[in-house]
Structure formats: C-alpha cells, structure tokens
Amino acid sequence: MHRWRPELGLIQETLLITLYARALDARRPSPILGDTLSADLAGNIDYDFGKLKVKPNLVVTTALRARKLDDAVRAYVAAHPGCVVLDLGCGLDTRMSRCDPPPSVDWYDIDFPEVVHLRSACLPGRSHLVGADLTDSDWLTAIPGDRPAMIVAEGLFPFMSGDSFQTMTRALADRFPSGELALNGYTRFAAWAMKYHPTIKALGIEAAQGFDDPREPESWGAGLELVEEQLLTRAPEVAGFPQPLRALTRLTARSTALSRQGARVLRYRF
Ligand SMILES: C[S@@+](CC[C@H](N)C(=O)[O-])C[C@H]1O[C@@H](n2cnc3c(N)ncnc32)[C@H](O)[C@@H]1O
Structure with missing residues (x-):
C-alpha cells in the first residue's frame, strides 16, 4: 500500500497533531468524534507520530472541539443551504466528510500550498482546495462573495503572527454579505503555556496568540458579534472522558476562569 511521506514546515506539521489526535479518538472503544477516515489517513502517512507525544487529554479535547465545530457548521448549512463554507488552516481535517453538506454548498479548504498539495494527494474529496498563506488576503478573490x-x-489562531488573524477576519467580513465565524479559543495564558506543551515543544514551535474575553473579537473592526462561548469542560461528552481526566475536567468545570484555559468554542456572526 502507498504511504505518503509529508514534507512540511514546522507550522504546517502541527496538522499532524490534530490528525493523530482524531485518529487516536477513533480507536477508543467509545470515541467522541469517531472519525475513522482520519484513523485510516494517519495509517497511510509515513511519519513518526510517537514523537508528538499526544496524550489522552489532547485526544479527547481535540475530538470534542472538532465535534462542536462540526455541529456549528451543520447548523449553519441547514439554515443556509446556498452558503459557502471556508475551513481556514484545514490541514488534513476530514470535516467536509463528517458534515456531509448538500451539493448546493460550496466548500473551500484553505491552507499553505504544500499542505493543499499533500491533501490533494492523500485525501481526495469534493471540496475546492485553495493553497495560500492566510496572512495575505489575495486568495479571497477566488471565493464567490x-x-x-x-x-x-480550528487550531489556527495561535499560529498566525501579530494581528494577521484580525486583519484576515476584517477581509472575510468585508467579502461576504453575512456569515458566521467559529473557532476554538485560546486564552493568552493558554497560548503562552502552549510552548511548554510536550507536543508543541517536540516540534519546536513558538505559538503565541490568545485572548481571554470572548467579546474581544467584537473590537477587531470586522463587525463580529458574539453568538456563543462553549466551555467544553461543561459539555455532556465529558462523561466519555477516561479517568482520571473526567474527574479533573468536572472539577475544572466549576470555575469559568479555569474552564476558559481549556478547550472552548466561540461563535460570532457578522
Ligand atoms: C494545528 S493545525 C490544524 C489543522 C486543522 N484545522 C485540524 O484541525 O486538523 C494548524 C493549521 O493551520 C495552518 N496554518 C497556520 N498558519 C497559516 C497561514 N498563515 N496560512 C495558511 N495556513 C496556515 C497550518 O498549515 C496547519 O495546517
């Protein structure tokens, strides 16, 4: 069987963390996301995933945030069957397969050209692939506005430098008549602490961006309005976390401030 050997830069390589986390979730007896396509894909990639030191906490939180973001996409698509979906920093995520939108939806997967190249080889699908650096907004002209x-x-915000995520958000909000932005949030502390996380350390990346107040993006000048902040420590799926993670997560769930340091999903309308 052919196996793909990824040749990626450090930031691009982070896509293998989330892919592997979804793959490990799919192999659990009671998965949270159950993305068997990710498990098959990881199995076809010639890479030492062991070096990423992906721990159970990362597996379940990655699966859970993906599930919540999928729910947001499905709900939006159900209400707007003629919409476009943009997955920014898509990596090798199989979100389109999981969400299975109707043919009326145009789905765009966007990431660096080398990622899109790898994706087109090992994950054929019906999405439009756009190879671009998201810090530059030229790529947007390829998307019907x-x-x-x-x-x-998902997993993008801390890896975009300076205020490039904010600038990109303004360009996106300008481009479309209306829409929704859904992302997983990182507090400033979580973004700072990330560089000490064994997985990120293994890749030698300095991820740095975060924001604490879920309303902060409303001041980015993009016309964003907070719809929802979901603190995933409080999600019902925590019942399926392995112990002692489940007990620890339930304890954390009692505090909003502590829960914000963990996985959270934020939704904004514009
Ligand atoms: C942690 S991975 C997450 C991948 C995917 N969203 C997932 O959940 O599996 C971060 C992704 O963001 C992409 N990325 C980071 N900065 C980017 C930029 N400036 N332009 C395009 N893609 C970027 C990386 O290449 C990588 O695929």
Whole structure:
C-alpha cells in the first residue's frame, strides 16, 4: 500500500497533531468524534507520530472541539443551504466528510500550498482546495462573495503572527454579505503555556496568540458579534472522558476562569 511521506514546515506539521489526535479518538472503544477516515489517513502517512507525544487529554479535547465545530457548521448549512463554507488552516481535517453538506454548498479548504498539495494527494474529496498563506488576503478573490459564509478556523489562531488573524477576519467580513465565524479559543495564558506543551515543544514551535474575553473579537473592526462561548469542560461528552481526566475536567468545570484555559468554542456572526 502507498504511504505518503509529508514534507512540511514546522507550522504546517502541527496538522499532524490534530490528525493523530482524531485518529487516536477513533480507536477508543467509545470515541467522541469517531472519525475513522482520519484513523485510516494517519495509517497511510509515513511519519513518526510517537514523537508528538499526544496524550489522552489532547485526544479527547481535540475530538470534542472538532465535534462542536462540526455541529456549528451543520447548523449553519441547514439554515443556509446556498452558503459557502471556508475551513481556514484545514490541514488534513476530514470535516467536509463528517458534515456531509448538500451539493448546493460550496466548500473551500484553505491552507499553505504544500499542505493543499499533500491533501490533494492523500485525501481526495469534493471540496475546492485553495493553497495560500492566510496572512495575505489575495486568495479571497477566488471565493464567490455573494453568498452567506460559514467560516471555521480550528487550531489556527495561535499560529498566525501579530494581528494577521484580525486583519484576515476584517477581509472575510468585508467579502461576504453575512456569515458566521467559529473557532476554538485560546486564552493568552493558554497560548503562552502552549510552548511548554510536550507536543508543541517536540516540534519546536513558538505559538503565541490568545485572548481571554470572548467579546474581544467584537473590537477587531470586522463587525463580529458574539453568538456563543462553549466551555467544553461543561459539555455532556465529558462523561466519555477516561479517568482520571473526567474527574479533573468536572472539577475544572466549576470555575469559568479555569474552564476558559481549556478547550472552548466561540461563535460570532457578522
Ligand atoms: C494545528 S493545525 C490544524 C489543522 C486543522 N484545522 C485540524 O484541525 O486538523 C494548524 C493549521 O493551520 C495552518 N496554518 C497556520 N498558519 C497559516 C497561514 N498563515 N496560512 C495558511 N495556513 C496556515 C497550518 O498549515 C496547519 O495546517
């Protein structure tokens, strides 16, 4: 069987962390996301996933945030069947297969050109692939701007430098008549602490960006309005976390401040 050997830069390589976390979730007896396509894909990639030191906490939180972001995409698509979906920093995520939108939806997977190249080889699908650096907004002209847009950005925010995420958000909000942005949030502390996380340390990346107040993006000048902040420590799926993680997560769930340091999903309308 052919196996793909990824040749990626450090930031691009982070896509293997989330892919592997989803794959490990799919192999659990009671998975949270159950993304067997990710498990098959990870099995076809020639890479030492062991060096990423992906721990159970990362497996379940990655699976859970993906599930919540999928729910947001499905709900938007159900309400706007003629929309476009943009998965920013898509990596090798199989979100489109999981969400299975109707043919009326145009789905765009966007990431660096080398990622999109790898993706087109090992994960054929019906999405439009756009190879671009998201810090530059030229790529947006390739996307029809006359339809509502569901924009999802999973695991992207801390890896975009300076205020490039904010600038990109303004360009996106300008481009579409209306839409929703769904992302997983990182507090400033979580983003700072990330560089000490064994997985990120293993790759030698300095991820740095975060924000604490879920309303902060409302001041980015993109016309964003907070719809929802979901603190995932309080999600019912925590019942399926392995022990002692489940007990620890339930304890954390009692505090909003502590829960914000963990996985959270934020949704904004514009
Ligand atoms: C942690 S991975 C997450 C991948 C995917 N969203 C997932 O959940 O599996 C971060 C992704 O963001 C992409 N990325 C980071 N900065 C980017 C930029 N400036 N332009 C395009 N893609 C970027 C990386 O290449 C990588 O695929």
